[in-house]
Amino acid sequence: MILLWILFLGGFVVLPGSALLAMRWAIRNGEFRDFKKASLLVFDEEEPVGLVTDSFPTGKIVLNTGPSPATHGVSQP
Amino acid sequence: MSSTPSTSLLKALSPSDHDEDLVQRKALLAEIDASCRLPVLLFFICGTLWLLVGTLFALITSWKMHHPDLLGNIAWLTFGRVRPVHLNTVIFGFASEVAIGVSLWLMCRLCRVTLMHKWIIIMAAVFWNVGVVVGVLGILAGDNTGIEWLEFPPYASPILFFSYALIAVWGIITFRFRREKHLYVSQWYLLAALLWFPWLYSSANIMLIMDPVRGTVQSAVNWWFAHNVLGLWFTPIGLAAIYYFIPKVTGKPIHSYYLSALGFWSLALFYNWNGGHHLVGGPMPAWLVTVSIVASVMMTIPVVTVGINHHLTMKGSFHMLRHSPTLRFMVFGGMNYTVASLHGVLSALRSVSEVTHFTHHTISHAHTGMYAFFTMVMFGSMYYIIPRLTLREWPSAMLIRVHFWFTALGIILYMGPLTLGGILQGYAMLNPDVPFLDVVKLTVPYLKIRTVAGIIIAIGHTAFFINLTWIILRQLQPYRQPTRMIIAATRNAINPALP
CATH class of the missing domain: 1.20.210.10 (Cytochrome c oxidase-like, subunit I domain)
Known part of the structure; x- marks a missing residue:
């Protein structure tokens, strides 16, 4: 029974606790240093910024005419 | 084009044991997609079949709410059985399977690695579906545990847990081998979901089914589990997908x-x-x-x-x-x-x-x-x-x-x-x-x-x-032409100035 309570109360502590440990790891590994670089990680040479990568099968490729990535502004804290 | 690294499971946990080229070189998107093809499609196809089953049971359940006599003389189609079958087929059959498939693909793409050890994932998919089938048949046979979101009978849960453990091991291997060291926000969400779910599922099963706690504590554990399945399993994967795809x-x-x-x-x-x-x-x-x-x-x-x-x-x-x-x-x-x-x-x-x-x-x-x-x-x-x-x-x-x-x-x-x-x-x-x-x-x-x-x-x-x-x-059928998206991607990779 005690073990079960430890499991349950541990659940309330372990999950946020694991998040805090992960945050410590992230700080130490510089994950919060360069937000601009991080925001560009979904892009690469094969599919760079500005490339639209999805459309209906019978549709044409639609260029994104919204704000350009440069003016779109990758926000900094 | 490099093929999927053929490493042993023990060596797989240590990227330093591998060729430098293998560790350093980022995989091409087409390589990653090719490596994911069978396991991810398996999860998607099975998930979609479960979606249809879950939808059918949802309609029966909904109809019974205003016409209670519908199928009321067939024991295995009474409300108390079809309603949990609907819930569990859409949660564990459809939503979890598609979520795992999307997570696998996203994780490989963001880590810039091909999917390693496909057999682990294929085995996990087979066991997961066996677990859902056993669970659904158990509920229809009257073995519902009566615990919200955990209605699968006790003999189904270990199968699901074993399958999930295989997926979690694979997630750790992939993360260890990532060739993009900086993490994108979607990876944070995926890793969190991958590691939180086994804790939730095992704790809830131990405390509610294997060695149940007494009295009202059951309801506290039950809602701790049920709400967190939504918030710490499905929500992070959903947000990871949005942060990637938009x-x-x-x-x-x-x-x-x-x-x-x-x-x-x-x-x-x-x-x-x-x-x-x-x-x-x-x-x-x-x-x-x-x-x-x-x-x-x-x-x-x-x-x-x-x-x-x-x-x-x-x-x-x-x-x-x-x-x-x-x-x-x-x-x-x-x-x-x-x-x-x-x-x-x-x-x-x-x-x-x-x-x-x-x-x-x-x-x-x-x-x-x-x-x-x-x-x-x-x-x-x-x-x-x-x-x-x-x-x-x-x-x-x-x-x-x-x-x-x-x-x-x-x-x-x-x-x-x-x-x-x-x-x-x-x-x-x-x-x-x-x-x-x-x-x-x-x-x-x-x-x-x-x-x-x-x-x-x-x-x-x-x-x-x-x-x-x-x-x-x-x-x-025989391959005829690449998709529109791939044509666009290839063309732009060669010359980004092209429309």
């Missing part, structure tokens, strides 16, 4: 990476405490419920930051909703994440909960989160991923449109009237002058509307199933 489809980076980080860490810290708000008014320590309510209100922070971030990323690109199926589903799902979450924050307040608790309002809220948000995001993800796995275009644009509009309008028709009906039901139940049978009769029109909404949604699912079957059958 920038990817529009070609624009996320508006504010700072806000995305704030959204993740605040969800990680606050969500775990939310489940207790389902016990407002119950025989639980007041502090436990109050802590849950406070944590629920704190969820406003991640919800608002995520909502603002998605909206500002889409700003200037809303016209693209006409042209991209993925974006349609993503934006619809993202908007409903905000709606469902703020709705949940409100419902957690004692003054609101005393009206809405034990009413159809809660059912409506659950479907806003699980369907209007999560399921729609998963549909959008599959529309993006499957053509890249099969190297075939979706056969029918019309079926995609039918799928989107029927599911979107269907769930709106589901949510609106049922929320209103639930509130009216709550007020009527609080009024001692209203006989209980009148309260039941009051809800019938809203329940009938729900059935109509369910039929509309089922048509959408059928359209998706036809399109999926069609594209898989095309996959079996």
Whole structure:
């Protein structure tokens, strides 16, 4: 029974606790240093910024005419 | 083109044991997609089949709410069995399988590695489906545990857990081998979901089924589990997909990476405490419920930051909703994440909960989160991923449109009237002058509307199933031409100046 309570109360502590440990790891590994670089990680040479990568099968490729990535502004804290 | 690294499982945990080229070189997108083809498609196809089963049981369940005699003389099709079969097939059959498939693909893409040790994932998929089949048959046979969201009988859960353990091991291997060292926000969400779920599932199974705790503590554990499955398993995977696909489809980076980080860490810290708000008014320590309510209100922070971030990323690109199926589903799902979450924050307040608790309002809220948000995001993800796995275009644009509009309008028709009906039901139940049978009769029109909404949604699912079957059958035919997306990607990689 005690073990079960430890499991349950541990659940309330372990999950946020694991998040805090992960945050410590992230700080130490510089994950919060360069937000601009991080925001560009979904892009690469094969599919760079500005490339639209999805459309209906019978549709044409639609260029994104919204704000350009440069003016779109990758926000900094 | 390098092939999938053929490492032993023990060596797989240590990237330093491998060739430097293997460790350093980022895989091409086409290599990653090719490596994911079989395991991810297996999860998607099985998940979609479970979606159809779950939808059928949903319709039977809904119909029974206003016509209780329907199939009432067949024991295995009575309400107490078909309702949990619906819930568990869509949660563990459809939603979890598609979520795992999307997570595998996203993790490989963001880590820039091919999918290693496919056999682990294929074995996990087989065991997962065996677990769901055993669980469903168990419920239909009358072995329902009676515990919300854990209705599968005790002999089904270990199979699911074993399967999940294989997937978690694979996730750790992939993360260890990542060739992109910096983490994108989607990876944070995926890793969190991957590591939190086994803790949740095993703790709940031990404390509620294997060696059950006594009395009202069961309900505390039950809601800790049930709410966290939504918040710490499905929600992170849904948000990971949105954070990946909106920038990817529009070609624009996320508006504010700072806000995305704030959204993740605040969800990680606050969500775990939310489940207790389902016990407002119950025989639980007041502090436990109050802590849950406070944590629920704190969820406003991640919800608002995520909502603002998605909206500002889409700003200037809303016209693209006409042209991209993925974006349609993503934006619809993202908007409903905000709606469902703020709705949940409100419902957690004692003054609101005393009206809405034990009413159809809660059912409506659950479907806003699980369907209007999560399921729609998963549909959008599959529309993006499957053509890249099969190297075939979706056969029918019309079926995609039918799928989107029927599911979107269907769930709106589901949510609106049922929320209103639930509130009216709550007020009527609080009024001692209203006989209980009148309260039941009051809800019938809203329940009938729900059935109509369910039929509309089922048509959408059928359209998706036809399109999926069609594209898989095309996959079996000789290769003819690459997809439109791949042509565009290749052309732009060669010369970005080209339109």
